[in-house]
Each structure stands twice: as C-alpha cells, then as structure tokens.
Amino acid sequence: MASLVSHPDEVKVVSKRFGQGATSLDRYLELDGYKAVQKALGMQPDAIINEVKNSGLRGRGGAGFNTGMKWSFVPKQSPKPKYVLCNGDESEPGTCKDRLILQHDPHTVIEGVTIAGLSVGAHVGYIYIRGEYRYLSEIMHKAIKDAYARGFLGKNIFGSGYDFDVYWHGGAGAYEVGEESALMESLEGKRGIPRIRPPFPAVIGLWGGPTIINNVETLASVPHIIMGGADWYAGLGPPKNGGTRLFCLSGHLNRPGVYELPLGYNLRKMIYDVAGGIPNGRKLKAVVPGGSSTPVLTATETDVGMDFDSLAKAGSMLGSGGVVILDDATCMVKFAQRIMKFYQHESCGWCIPCREGTDWLKKTLTRFHAGGGIKKDIDNIQYLAENMLGRTFCPLGDAAAMPTISIVKKFRKEFEDHLEGRPCPYKEMGVVQESTVMAD
Amino acid sequence: MKFSDQFESRFAEMLTHYPTKRSVLVPTLLFAQDEVGFLSDEVIHELAGRLDLTDLEVRNVISYYSMLTTKPRGKYNVQVCTNIACMLRGSDELFEHCKERLGIGHKGTTPDGLFSLEEVECIGACSWAPAAQVNYDFHENLTPEKMDKVLDEYKKKGTQ
C-alpha cells in the first residue's frame, strides 16, 4: 500500500523519517522528534513567525501563500480563543502526499501544529483528515494519545507552563471541504459551504476565533525549519520559494511515485530522470503540474522550474504538487470531460456560476466526446469557463474553469477532430462512462 | 437506539473536544454508519436529539457528504476511483470489469447483499493508480486480474 520510491536527486526533509517506523513515539524521539517544539517553547512567538516567514515556506495546500506572513495576521489580543487547523482533507486529483506524511510521520504534524499554536498564542489544534483516510485517523489517534501520555500535549507541555491540546477530526467525503472556510464549517458540524471573506480565518475563524489554517505538508515542514533555520530552508529552493516539496508523480510514467525535490526542480528532469519517462515508447503530450485545478502545460512547455513563481510565469500554478503526465495517446477532450465531471460532482452548489457552469460544461463535454458535438460547442465551452472564472463564491469555480480554458486553447484541434459525429480518435482511452450522477 | 460501547465512549470523548456540540456531527455520522450500515431514520433522529439539532439539519449535512448514505448497501463497498490519474492507467476498464463481475452498476448492490459498487472521485492514490477502496481498505496498482483476487478474498471473508 502506497509504496515508497526514491531517487538520488531527492532532498529528504519532510520525508526523511518515511519508512523508519516513526509512528512509534520512541522511534520518533530517536529520530530527533519533538526537539523542534521544545526549541520553539524557548522562542518568542514573533521569533517563530519570523523564522517561518524568512524560510520562504509557502502554503503546500494550493495557493502558495507565505506561511509566516499568514500567521502574522492573527491578532495578538483576541476575546475569543484562537485555533490551529491542519488541513488534511487532501482531495485534489493528482495529490497523494499528505497521506504519506500522516502515515509515516504523524508526530511531525503534531509538532507543526503545536509550533503554529505557540506562534499565535493558540491552545487548541485540530487535524482534519478526510473520511476516506480512516486508517490515517487511527494512526493519528494513537500518535496523539501517545503524545498526551508523555506530557507533550495537554496541560503544561514539556513542563513549559503552556497548555496545548490537539485533536483529530474526520471528514466524510467532500472535496470542497478542503477549501479553508468550508473546512471550518465542516469541522463545526455543518455542510461544507464556504464562508464569505473577508473576514479571513486569521481574524474570524473557527467558532469566531482567530484561526491558522495550513496544509499537512506545510505544517510538517515547520519543525524542520525551526531546527535547521530559515536560511538553510530558504536556500534549498529559488528565492521566495523556500524548501522542498513532495511531488506526486502520476499518470503515464515508468516510475510514478511521491518524490521530495527542491522547489524549482526542472519538470522535464522530473518526468524523464526521476520518474523514468513515459512507458510503451509513447511521447509526452501534456502535463498537469499541480493538481487537476491547474492549467495544463503542453510537451513543449515543460522546460520549467517547479516552483510557484516560475509556473505562474509559464501560465500555470504549482498548486498541490500533483504532477500528472499524459502521453500522446491521451484524448484531451475525454481528459477535460473527466476533470469537469469531478468538479460538477464536487461543487457545493452554493453559487450560480459554479453550480450551473460545471453542470453545463460536464453535459456538453460528455456529449461532445461521445460524438454528439457541434462546432458552436467549442466556443461555448470556452465562453462558459471564462464566465465562471473569477466570478464564483470560492476558488472551486476557478479550479474548474482554468484547466478547461487551457485545454480548449491548447488542444483545440482535438476538439475539432471530434466533430461531425466522428468517434474519439484516441480509442485506447476506452469509452466515456455516460455521466453517472454520483450525488443522490 | 443502541450503539456499541466503543461508539458511546468515542462519542462522549469527542464532545469534550469542541466548544459546540454539533461539531462532532460529521465524524459521528460516519461512525454510526459504520456500525449500522447506513444512516437510518432512527439513527438520524437519535443523533439529532443528542446534538440539539433538528432531523432536517442532520439530513442536510448527510446529503452533502458523499460517503454518507441513508440507504442500506452491501457489506463490502467497492469504490473504484476513476479520476484522472487512475483513468490514465485504466480505471475505466477496471470499473467496467467490476460491473460485469458483480453484475451491478454504479451504486448498485448485489442481491446477496455482499457487495456494493461505486465509482468515486480521487482517493489519494494517484501515484499507485489505478486504485480502489473496499470499505476503508486501499487496493492499489490494480489490474482486472488483481481486482478479481481482491474481490475473491472479500467474498470468502464475507461468506464464512
């Protein structure tokens, strides 16, 4: 299950304890565990925040916001309790890294959450784990229990006089709940409908209190930054893109897997060196660089550094670190259809453009791929997606629109090839399942 | 309405984790479903009562989450991911294969009540695609042949 891979180019920071039995607290301590929290307990909160800020750590959940900066938005004084919320809802198609962290190194996440709490004066942290990852919840359950037993959590942690509680919380199947404000709603026992922002969670979050929300990988990086220092971490990647990240390589590859590489690592190298290239003698057609929400890159656009800024320049995003490789036998229409089917299924339904837009796009793309397309559909798909972009209540609408726009723009010819009742020219892909509606 | 002792102790403990009662709702629903098999009217009413919610509020929440169901399903719920990473590695064929093998479609249940089948979205196994989950267990790098073996195992377990 979820086997580990490795490659000489890897720089193991977050993954350094993978496969070493670190779920056992004793083993974790042998591997230098819980040192970072103790160090942080001796630091001023602002010093922790500055360290994280200067490390250039940017959110690994998708948006890539500077983590230390985000923490600094939490008001010093607050009449309501402050919280730390660790986002382990990992559901972005193409992404399977938080799963490995939670499976192999749960205590690091607890440490990260605790340090985040120290930096803003919170006394409670929640680790939200998607419902499908039940076995990870059990691992986390045990890890938390063990940490409490040693006094690493609870009252007076490490004898410091500081109280800090950590709880895990389980989801029940909803991509949208990964969105930070929907995540809070879900944790509060409600439907995962995002909240109006502003106010941002750092000011008004869980139960009205200021809340830090970070991805599992982000928080798992924090103890390493505290131990190794901001300069070391920042130096691993290009300017303003500190550190490494877990790239989830999937799709048409010889050696798919999750590899930890420094930010800025070249995408071509990643495909051909690290993951062993494309199988069956096929050629590269396209790459999804950061989870299904990010605009696709064509084969000619892959000579790019995998960091936030370089990818932005290339017209895409680093996103969640899910790198999906498509070979030249892949039908881009079918690919676009499958992506849209996902967003249609996962749209929370709150706002008009996302709810209706994803549904019409799915309907149109499904018919189109099945051979029922008309010429006007191509522009219409573009029109619909462009009219969703930037106008929805939360970024899920953008996430659905961006890949669609890029696929139509970059692979328009493939759409034209489907016209006039022609069957899909890429039959290898098999037939499209007729739009099974997955929600009741 | 009676739940297991384990459920009750977990429920009682979880209530202490949050400042509001209803915060326990989502995970609790899943635990209850694991026990009862589905979220029956009785379960809904019971939990609503415990958490000071109306039945309607609980139903609204249930219907939002794709893992929660108000209808009974098979003992083993086979969930085949067909999202992009799996699709590129043959999940559509895998799902077709499951349909044929089990003789049921998406969200169907076999007459013996042993298996249900579901096409699901990304389950976080992209680098080990194609993948499926049977209840909470992951099965990865699947082929139709491997899938058959997996199903055989469950069949054996379920009919013992």
Place this chain on the structure above:
Amino acid sequence: MYLIFMGDVTLTVDGKKVTAPAGTLLIEACKSAGIEVPSFCYYPNLSLQGACRMCLVKIEKMPKLQTACTTVISEGMIVTTDNDEVRQARKSMVELLLGNHPLDCPVCDAGGECELQDMTFSYGAAESKYIDAKNHKEEQQWSPVVYFDRPRCILCYRCVRVCGEGMDVWALGVQNRGVNSIIAPNQEDHLDCEECGMCIDICPVGALTSGAYRYKTRPWEMKHVGTTCTHCADGCKTTLGVRRCDTGMEIVRGDNRDKSGINGDFLCIKGRYAFDFAHHAERLTQPLIRKDGQLTPATWEEAFELIGKRFAEVREKHGGQAIGVVGSTRATNEEDYLLQKFARVVLGSNNIDHHRTADFPALAAALSGKPEMTASMRDVFNAPAMLLIGNNPTEQHPLLAWQIRNNVRLHRARLYVVNSQPIKLRRQAASSTQIPAGSEGKLAAFLAGDDSALDVLVGAGDSPAPDPSTSLSAGSRGCPSPHDWIALREKLRGEANLVIIFGSEICGNNIPSLVKFASAIPGAKVICLADYANSRGAADMGLYPDLLPGYHRVTDAGKFREEWGGVPEVRGLTLPEMVESAKAGDLKGFYVVGANPIGRFGVDPYAFSHSFVVVQDMFLTETAVMADVVLPAANAYEKSGTFTNTCGDLQLVKKAGEVTGSKSDFEMIVRIADAMGFDVRKLVPFGRTMHFDTGQSRGVQSGEADRHAVWLQAQGLEPKMSPFDPMAILDEIQRLVPGYDVSRINLLAGNDQHTTLAGSGPGALQNAELIVPAQDDLFSSGTLGRYSRTLNSVIENHHKEPAETDVAAD
C-alpha cells in the same frame, strides 16, 4: 445590517459622490443613491449569502469583480456598477440560471412578477446556449398552502433564511450539493411549520407558490388594494389581489410585497390566506326576516322598515334603555363610533357593550396625564429592551412576535419574559422566568414595589420548573429566589426605553401597578394585548355602557353633549346585564352588530325570546339564528374606514372584495336610524354644508385648515357627500376622541399613525370578569376561521382537532 455608527463614509459610484454611514453595505449605499444593483440572494435584514453573484461590480484596485452585497463601503472607494465587464457577468449568470430553469412563464404564477424574468429582460440573456436536456425534478406539495416547483428554484436561499432567521421556525434546509442541491422541508416532503407563507412571498421566482392562489389568475388581471388584516389585533397591512367574479369582487391573494406597512413584508397564515371566508358558500346575501318562526328571505326595504318600526316602538313605549346594543371588534372605528352614537343619540341609551379581551379602560385611566406612554408596533422593533408578561405572541400576536424576534436578532435587544407557559419566544429571551398561572397580578404588584407579593412568586415551586437553559439566573435549576426577583427588578429598572407588553392576564387593579413601575423608568412604554383586529378601536370608540369614546365617563359627557345635543347620563347595561334584563323580560330590543354573544358566552338563546333581535353578520351564527331580522353584512375587506391595532396604531381599511347582496355595517346603522325617523345628518355630518373643520382640533390656523380641506377636495379624496361615507365620521372622531388627532394626510397615504391613549380623567375601573380572551391560535380566528377553508385544511393537516373553545368567537 449590524451597523455601528462610526460616522459617514464617502465613496464614488458611477462617478457620483455617495455618502453613507460607515458599515453600510455597498449594495445599500448604491440603492440610497438611486443606483440599483441587481440581486437575487441579497435581502435586507437577512444574513448575507453572496451566492447569486448578480451584484458583481467593479471596484478600483481589486483584480476581480466584487459582490456589492457583501462589500462594506470604505472611504474613497471607486465603484463602477455598469460597464461591459459587469454587464457580461450579470448576463452570464442569468444565462446559467435559465439553462436549467423551465421556461413555463406563460403558466407560472410568478409570470409578470418574476425577478428572473426582469433580469432576463434587463440583460438580454434570452438566447439559449445549451442544447443538452434540462435537469428535471418533480413538483411537491408541502402543505395545503405551500407548493414547491423544484426546477424553478434558483437557490437564492431567501426562503430558508426567512423561515429560520425571520420566523425562527427553521422548517427549510438545503439538501444534496452541487447541481442536485435542493430546498427541502422538515418532514421528508411536507412541512411542519407555522404556515406563514413567508417563503412563498419572498421567492423571487415561481418556485414556491401558494395553494390559495396557484394557477388562479395572472398578476396583471388583479387589482391590488392595500388594507389592514381583519384577523388578530396586530394590524398587519395586507395587499389584497382582487378580481371580478360572478358575485362581485373576489379576493385571490394576500401579501405585502411592497413592505409598506408596520409589518414590512410579514404576514402570518391568516393575513396571507384566510380571506377565503368571504366567499364561503354559507355567506348571507339577502336580509332574512322571521315569518311564522322561520327566517325567510326579504328585501332590504322590508327589513329596514320593520326594524325601524319595532325599534321606534320600543323606544316610545319603554324608553331606549329597553334596547341593548352589542358592537363589534371587527367593525371599523367609524362603524363602532357610529353604533354607540346611534345607541346614545337615536335610542337614547347607554346599553352598549362588546366582547372585551383586554382592559383598555383601566389602562387609559392609569395613563391619565401620560398619553405618550403607549408603544407602537414599530417601537417594538426598535426598543433596546422588552418585557413580556403573559400571552403567547407566537400564537396570538404573530406580528408582535416577529417584531420582537427581529429586534433581538438584528439589534441585539434584550427580551425579558415572565409567564407561566414555556412559550416559544423564550428562545429569544435574555431571561425568562416562570410564575404560577394566575400570579401575573402579583408580579405587577411586585414590580411596582410591593415586596410582599414575592411570597406568591417565590412559591412557584408547584409549577413546572423553568427551562434551565434560559432561566433567570443561569445554571440555577428550580425557581428563582427572592434575591433573583429583586435582581430582575433592578435590571428592568435600569433599562431605558423599556417596552412592557402584557396580555389579558394583567387587568383591573394590576394595570395601575404596572404603569407605576413603568413610569419610573425613563422612556418606558406599554402595550396591552387584545385579541381582535379592532378590539382597541372598539374600546377607544366607546362601546362601553359607562364610557363614551376616548374613555369619557357618561356622567361627564362634555364636548359630546355639546356636539350631539344630549347624552344619557345613567350608565347602561353590560352584556351579561343585558342577558339578565332580557330574561327578566325588560329588554325588548337587542341589536347585535358583528358579534356572536350567544356562541361566545354560552348565553341561553331563549333569554332573548321576548326581545326583538336584529343581527348584522356574514353568517348564520348562533346569535343570528335566533334573530328576528338578520342583515347580511360586509366584512372588513369589503368596506372602508380605519382600524386601531392593539398598540394604538391607526390604519386605513380599504374596500377590496365585494359580495353582492351585503351592506356595510355603517350603511345599515344609518338606514336603521333613518327608518326610525331620525335625521341622519345629526348622526353622520356629511355634505358640504356641514360645519366641520378638520383643522381646528389640531390647533392649526383656520386658514391652513381650509387649505388642507381644499387640497383633499381637489384630490378627490374626501367628498363626504353621502351619509354612508365613513370619512365624515372619521372627522368627528379626530375632532372629539383624544389621541386621534393624527395627521389625516399621512393616514390617507396609507401610513400608520400612532394614537395616544389619554383618559380624560380617572375612568371607571371595569370589572375584570368581563374580559374573556378569544383563545385563538395561529390557525384559528373565531367565526372567520370557522368559515375559512384554508385554515381548516391546515388544521386537519396538522392533525389537530379544532378545539371546542376555538369556535363561536366573534
């Protein structure tokens, strides 16, 4: 929404400088400058959604379009509400909505009144971009009065919010997600709720439709008349949609979408649907005269001639005190005023009474010299604190309950409840305290400073324990201690501008106590709750055997004597006394206008077998069946005049419906006077030659008053050329009844005018036993309710047997 006034902010919208208080939402700031930003999900006073994305506008320095409904204005903001980008955004939203929306506008109830239609028209999104099939969902009937056509729903969540936040009912929710999202009721596919229909009214499209109105007519085929509801004493404004039918004008719809009344857009089930009694098959449409023991149809001439002759005979032979008159709590002020004037001037008797549900005379007496101490219905929405004693407004005063709830929700007002029942409003209460039923009077005494009353209040141990979650002192189960009570009283004393609302549990001598308590609190005001639409008016207009209009004692008739020529000075008979008198054979005539004392008080019908009984009513009530003459009366929806709600808010009643064959009580009273040979000009000051001057009582210079009258004449508003014109009597009321000298022009413009309650000196303290609450609940409304098919179908649907006590009220 929750504004904290921190000064004003100036911004630029479409090149215009706009100034609004800090904290204002951009969409409201635009509206205040006359710039309409379209919206579906935004609705004033409900929580923000940002869901429909119709209100997207361009704000300088922001990369994306922003929703005006969730953006709070800030200094120097530069906003564009209408450029190509914005128009395209809105157009695409409408296109997306229309994609799955059934285009059945020609048969849709909302056709012509649909916000989606209007938006489509504005943004030219009529061309369909989709060739795939629309998603379909089945229509559902949620209750006898609520239907839900699911595909038409655009998910603006207004219904969910108004039901939950506004009504505190929470009967609606959203189920599923994504494109399968759907509004769902609380009982699988039907509703368990107050059936107020707010969800229907607030729906911008035709998704939620009314069982009463569905597929009946097109909006533009109706005439819309804004009038006052005839059911409870709260006085909601209701806009009735009427259309011509075989028997006159039929009312097909009630709503208040223009929010022009004291109720904003609120109406309860009765106001919204229970107009259907008007077209009940058993409605009387012909006068009936008893011949050979049988009530037999007759002509109006016959009827009036007979009544005139018999009443005149009694008056000549036995004197006016041999006739008893009972007035109505659902007739207009003008009719009630006219009726008591008829009794006093034409019959020469003070034998007049009505069904009392509150002790207004005691209140008027207690407020003597403090006329400003009554709160209006609007005050209830704005008061910083409220004290509710007794009553259950949710059931008996739906509008009042709405005002209280929304004041708490939107203004964080504090509500204190002290009563004997676990009423629903305790959910809004900052503190609620249980007392034994019947000890409300002791509470008044305690509040006024009588600590000996504490014994009874503290001994509340026998009554059910208060709800611990909301009880007076948090955490203390059981009953409040003397210490708690004193703390509560101190807290209340510290609440400036407290509004004290009390039910009929408080009457007689307890009222002065309560007023004493209130008088010590700066700005405190009171509301005394009565039960019928014009209960307060009936009291103010002097339907009392001992009190003239405005609570003047009959022994001290003052200006009434001057005006009317003579007023009998002996107090007349109360209703129970009339019954006794009839039994004794002394009461020879009995004249009942819009009341049902036989049914109501369980009076032995044979008590009146030796009296000549005349009844004016819509139906053959228990009282009407024993009458000698029954005159078919119009109801409040079929005539004009004014009502005074329980708070003292004076409002216009306008003619909307019409049933051929009925007459207004006003006309019938005048005709009877005429048939008795009385000069009706002395009863109704009509016609140009009358010496009235609307200005004088207001202390306005006569010249101005003339201009006022001239203006009214010029506008054709008040011709008063007919003896049946209630406006002529309104003139007299405004002149003679203290507190009614409100602005006529505002009244005519459809605005509520708060009257003051000023006794002209200590009034007679009335017998509290005469006060009999109507005991109506949300779904019952005395006689009217009995004849409302809608109310009955809802009662059946709620599996509630109509209780014995529900029937046979007025």
